[in-house]
Amino acid sequence: MRAVKVYPEAWPLHSPFVIARGARSEAGVVVVELEQEGIKGVGECTPYPRYGESEASVLAQISALLPQLERGITRAELQTLLPAGAARNAIDSAMWDWQARRDGQSLWQLTATMMPDEVMMAQTVSIDGPEAMAASALALWENGARLLKIKLDDHLLTERLMAIRSAVPQALLIVDANESWKSEGLAARCQLLADIGVAMLEQPLPAHDDAALENFIHPLPICADESCHTRDSLSALVNRYEMVNIKLDKTGGLTEALALAAEASAAGFTIMLGCMLCTSRAINAALPLAPLARFVDLDGPTWLAADVEPALRFSSGRIDLTAAS
Numbered sequence: 001m002r003a004v005k006v007y008p009e010a011w012p013l014h015s016p017f018v019i020a021r022g023a024r025s026e027a028g029v030v031v032v033e034l035e036q037e038g039i040k041g042v043g044e045c046t047p048y049p050r051y052g053e054s055e056a057s058v059l060a061q062i063s064a065l066l067p068q069l070e071r072g073i074t075r076a077e078l079q080t081l082l083p084a085g086a087a088r089n090a091i092d093s094a095m096w097d098w099q100a101r102r103d104g105q106s107l108w109q110l111t112a113t114m115m116p117d118e119v120m121m122a123q124t125v126s127i128d129g130p131e132a133m134a135a136s137a138l139a140l141w142e143n144g145a146r147l148l149k150i151k152l153d154d155h156l157l158t159e160r161l162m163a164i165r166s167a168v169p170q171a172l173l174i175v176d177a178n179e180s181w182k183s184e185g186l187a188a189r190c191q192l193l194a195d196i197g198v199a200m201l202e203q204p205l206p207a208h209d210d211a212a213l214e215n216f217i218h219p220l221p222i223c224a225d226e227s228c229h230t231r232d233s234l235s236a237l238v239n240r241y242e243m244v245n246i247k248l249d250k251t252g253g254l255t256e257a258l259a260l261a262a263e264a265s266a267a268g269f270t271i272m273l274g275c276m277l278c279t280s281r282a283i284n285a286a287l288p289l290a291p292l293a294r295f296v297d298l299d300g301p302t303w304l305a306a307d308v309e310p311a312l313r314f315s316s317g318r319i320d321l322t323a324a325s
Contacts, residue, residue, distance in 0.1 A: 004069045005033040006062045006090075008055050011279060014305045018127040020153035020180035021050065027277035027304060030058045032090040034098050036072070041098025043285065045086035045249050046276035046300075050226065053086050061087035075255050084230045084252035092253025093285040111258065111288040119287065119319040121296040122149040122174060124303075130156060130163035138167040145317030147172045149297055150198075153180045157189060165196045174295060176202040179226055183212035194219035200295065202245060202272075203227065213240035223272050230256055231263045238267070243294070245272040248286050261292050275300040279308040283319070 011027040018024075027046065034041045047053035062069075065081060073081065075095050082088040100107055108115040123145040125136045137148055148171050150164060164173070175193055181204040193201055203225040205212055210227055223243035227233065229250040237244065244264050251257040261271055273293040275283060278300040290296050301307045302314050313320040 001036075002070050002072050003033075003035040004066055005031075005035075006059060007031055008059065009279075011277075011307075012305045013277070013303045015303070016126070017124075017277060017303050019151045019176075020127070020178040024277060027279070027300070028055055029278055029282070030055060030062070030086065030090055031281070032062060032094045034069070034091075034094045036098065037102065039098060039101050041094045041096070041101060042281060043090040043093030043095070043097060043253075044279060044281040045090035045093070046278050046282065047086045048249060048276060051085060051250070058085075058087045058090070061085075062091065065091070075253075079252070079255060082252065084250065084256060086249045088252030089248045089285075092255050093248065093282070096254055096285065107254075107284070107288050111254075113288040113291060115321060116291065117320075117322050119290045119296055119298070119321065120147065121298050121317060121319060122147045123299050123317055124149045124151060124297070125164065127151050127153055130159040133160050134163035134167035137164045137171065140316055141168045141171055143316035145171075147174070147295065147317060149299075150175045152177050154182075158192060161192065161196055161198075173198045174200045174202065176225070177204045179203055179206040181205055183209060186212070186216070187218070190218045190220060190222075200243060200272075210236065210240050215239055221270065225274065228260075231260050234260075234264060234267055234269070237269070241269070243270040243272055245274045245297075246289060246293075247274045247276065248282065249276050254285055254288065257286070257289055261289055265292070270294045272297065274298070277303055279304065280310075280312040281308055283312055287319075287321075 009029050016023045029044050029046050032043045047058045123140045125133050175198050200221045202223040207227040221242040224237050224241040225245040228244040246257050271293045272295045273289045274297040280301050283298050
């Protein structure tokens with residue numbers, strides 16, 4: 001029999017995290033522990049209201065599966081018992097972690113992925129006034145970050161972007177609108193981004209408005225985030241997006257994420273790797289995907305006032321993996 005524990009945690013942020021959908025002051029996560037043969041595996045997920053998830057709904061999903069989990073179902077069986085989403089991710093991640101500990105291997109070894117010494121990643125500039133966002137971008141740049149992810153809503157686009165570009169003229173910028181824009185005026189906004197050297201635009205329109213991107217001519221790549229969850233999403237993204245943002249909380253864990261990455265790449269999509277607000281536990285589970293990605297956006301734990309122990313070694317714009325080698 002397998003022992004199972006599931007419980008919520010709240011991790012305060014050191015400063016508010018503001019996107020088009022609202023502000024957050026803490027990261028609420030759900031943790032799953034699986035123990036068998038004296039070995040414990042741990043997984044974490046972040047329920048996301050945008051996808052109809054809450055702490056209560058995720059706890060209920062996992063609790064309903066307790067008999068099967070205690071019996072010892074496999075990762076393959078899990079894929080058919082729960083839909084893609086945060087609940088499945090927490091369990092899937094715990095299963096991977098348990099297997100790695102049992103076999104005395106790392107996730108890198110289990111997935112046959114070469115582990116780099118470090119992972120270069122984006123640092124997020126959350127929504128604020130133009131001057132404040134420019135100051136945040138400059139502080140990140142001065143601390144070593146070279147890729148900045150700029151969160152935007154539907155207001156002050158030009159003012160915010162021009163202030164940021166003036167503050168960090170050499171930074172590589174990507175922009176995330178979190179579904180807050182409309183199709184009217186999108187071409188002009190894409191041209192503005194291209195003119196100031198933005199490298200990619202993420203999810204400008206609501207997912208249900210993706211048809212507006214059909215054969216839409218644009219001067220920079222557009223990445224699907226809210227529009228891409230699993231391999232089933234891909235066919236609808238062709239001729240609309242060039243890139244897909246893979247997050248374990250959307251795919252329902254590393255198992256589907258690896259399959260999605262392979263199928264997306266084969267279909268010609270470039271990969272972005274993202275995360276929710278989370279601890280290092282969640283980032284550890286996603287790391288084997290990092291070498292496959294053009295952009296890595298795994299800075300969730302850097303927003304926490306304190307991280308889980310043991311924590312990954314984050315610095316501005318990178319994760320140092322040398323201690324894990």
